[in-house]
Amino acid sequence: MQAIFEHLAISLSALLIAILIAVPCAILLSKRQKIAEVVLQFTSVLQTIPSLALLGLLIPFVGIGTTPALIALVIYALLPIFQNTYIGLSEIDPSIEEAAEAFGMSRMRKLLKVEVPMAMPMIVSGIRTALVLIIGTATLAALIGAGGLGTFILLGIDRNDPSLTLIGAICSALLALIFSGLIRFLQKRSWKVSLAALGIIFLGIGGVYAAQQTTLTKETITIAGKLGSEPDILINMCKEVIEANDEQVTVTLKPNFGKTSFLFSALKSQQIDLYPEFTGTVLESLVKVPAAEDQIHSPEKTYQLANELLGEQFDMELLEPMSYQNTYAVAMKRSVAEEKGITKISDLVAHQGELRAGFTLEFIDREDGYKGMQKKYGLKLGSVQSMEPALRYQAIQNGDVDVIDAYSTDSEIKQYDLVTLEDDRQLFPPYQGAPLLRGDFAKEHPRVVEALNLLAGKIIEEQMIEMNYLVNVEKQQPADVAHDFLVKEKIIQEGN
Incomplete structure (x- = not known):
């Protein structure tokens, strides 16, 4: 439940901010076609940026946690809301606007009484699209410590537990369906009822989320x-x-x-x-x-x-470290290592052209990782793929790779009957937890x-x-x- 409220707090906050930015901009530019086209192109370009890359670009400027996740989600929500609002307003029959002006309506009155009500179905459609997009994308917030349902997905992948991954994925999909249906339901009600209902939802979710983050006595x-x-x-x-x-x-x-x-x-x-x-x-x-x-x-x-x-x-x-060391290790299936006579890392050199490696991105990029193996052992494996930590164990179990990086305390070494190769040139430094x-x-x-x-x-x-x-x-x-x-x-x- 905590993850659900974290997910909703981030998603709905992003949606509200995107509405407050995109709808007024579309209204202002509804009569300025050339500028509106430029804005549409700009928001389209923003949406093509991969979400992981966008989060990575934001971290140096705003840190990690909720803030970069919120900014990224707002950016992704701008296009559907702005585009639908602009189309809804620009496609109103000119004769209707002329009639409104003939009745002496001011620009603001015509906007509120004629244009926005007529464009409302398109505006709401854009908001619904943005909401579904935001709730799905918000699962990535867990990658930068913002919490939410993505935590279960990451945990499921890391522990090779599909049930955890399904919890995160199904709950996220259900939230998208529930809130999409709610917006569609409110669309058929008066704007006052809809506004009041949305206000209660926002305040309720915000209140629960704030209560979760607050400790009064300690x-x-x-x-x-x-x-x-x-x-x-x-x-x-x-x-x-x-x-x-x-x-x-x-x-x-x-x-x-x-x-x-x-x-x-x-x-x-x-x-x-x-x-x-x-x-x-x-x-x-x-x-x-x-x-x-x-x-x-x-x-x-x-x-x-x-x-x-x-x-x-x-x-x-x-602080003073614990006794055990969780140093890097290079692991292979016991059967493959015995077949090729490989017991230490330097033995890999004789077979480097035929071996396929699955390493974590962090290991590939570290001097005490694959970079160091290349320099200290003169090793250049035939194929090196980057993958998430848990996936490399699945890959070696399925025979997709022959060599992986591991930590010396990983339970999967025991679970999958792997052997760790001797670091005979002492590449990996001591790793004690503290x-x-x-x-x-x-x-x-x-x-x-x-x-x-x-x-x-x-x-x-x-x-x-x-x-x-x-x-x-x-x-x-x-x-x-x-x-x-x-x-x-x-x-x-x-x-x-």
């Missing part, structure tokens, strides 16, 4: 996580230990928030308060590492350097830091693989898996 701390079961488990652990240690705060979780760059941007702009990060990712993607330090270090040195550079460059603090937060937040919340430090040195690699397996394969809830681990390790008491 301070709210927002924790976000990357896509996947492991970040989901970790943020639930963070939530439990914080709330068990400090009764004056409540924790809001934003699971499946997006990729590393989105989370880091959200943390810098104070849209979130903390998220689990990895020491190797900090050095490879988030900070500028001095040339003298640009080498593989021990896990301890990697953490110390990452924390030091985060403090110097961003006034952020990476909470990342702003320096000012850490100073203002010592009890939160104290609570999170209870996780330091906990969770070995086998435990993380098992927890991921429970979520991805056994379909247990991340919150339940996190809670059971904390109780078993006596980090919290059963009653918490």
Whole structure:
């Protein structure tokens, strides 16, 4: 229900803004054909921009979250509303307008009493088209942390769970049908009744959405996580230990928030308060590492350097890491690897022309990913396709690819009987998970830091693989898996 109200709040807000922009513009330009044609062409061009590209272009200017999603949806809604309003007004029989003028009607009175009522069916048709388009496109808002039903779609893809994907897709389609039918129903009523009904709907949805975002008695701390079961488990652990240690705060979780760059941007702009990060990712993607330090270090040195550079460059603090490492790995089907005699990454070179790879886009673009494999191993695979994390496992299971990137704690390694190849030239740096937060937040919340430090040195690699397996394969809830681990390790008491 929370996702539905988030979806509706974004969609209907975008629709309202688009109406307030497009309808007055169409009215002003209804008698100026040349300018109107230019505007129509411009809005048509805007609608051809792929939604993902548009969101990516907006992020540097307005950050992530609801704002860029709202702007993108408004842009997509402008064309059908403007076009239909303009056509509806420009195609009114000139004799009717002449008759209105003969009765002495002013320009405004003629517009309100004659032109808009006659054009209303076309205007409403454009609004209905825009609404269906917005509700469908709003599922992409989940990619940049704006929530909504797209969260279920992303989660379903990531966990290879079609039921979750269907929940998001079907609910989104049903919302589009329900509100399209509602607009059609109100179209047959008087404009006063329609306006009152729409006002009640907007206020009701807005009120519920605002209530969901508001905590009256306690301070709210927002924790976000990357896509996947492991970040989901970790943020639930963070939530439990914080709330068990400090009764004056409540924790809001934003699971499946997006990729590393989105989370880091959200943390810098104070849209979130903390998220689990990895020491190797900090050095490879988030900070500028001095040339003298640009080498593989021990896990301890990697953490110390990452924390030091985060403090110097961003006034952020990476707390003491957990025990396990979730480093990058290169995986193959056990049967294929044994058939070709491949046990380490350097063995791939002898077969590089015949092997097909399915890598995540992030891995392809990283120096500690495929770029590094090309430089350090002299490896150039015959075919490299980019794909979402969960899809690469489906691809190797179906035989569509032979080699994929993985994380060393992925449950799918066990589930699909894959083998990870030895990194015999030590390309991949240490990756230990740890909470990342702003320096000012850490100073203002010592009890939160104290609570999170209870996780330091906990969770070995086998435990993380098992927890991921429970979520991805056994379909247990991340919150339940996190809670059971904390109780078993006596980090919290059963009653918490």
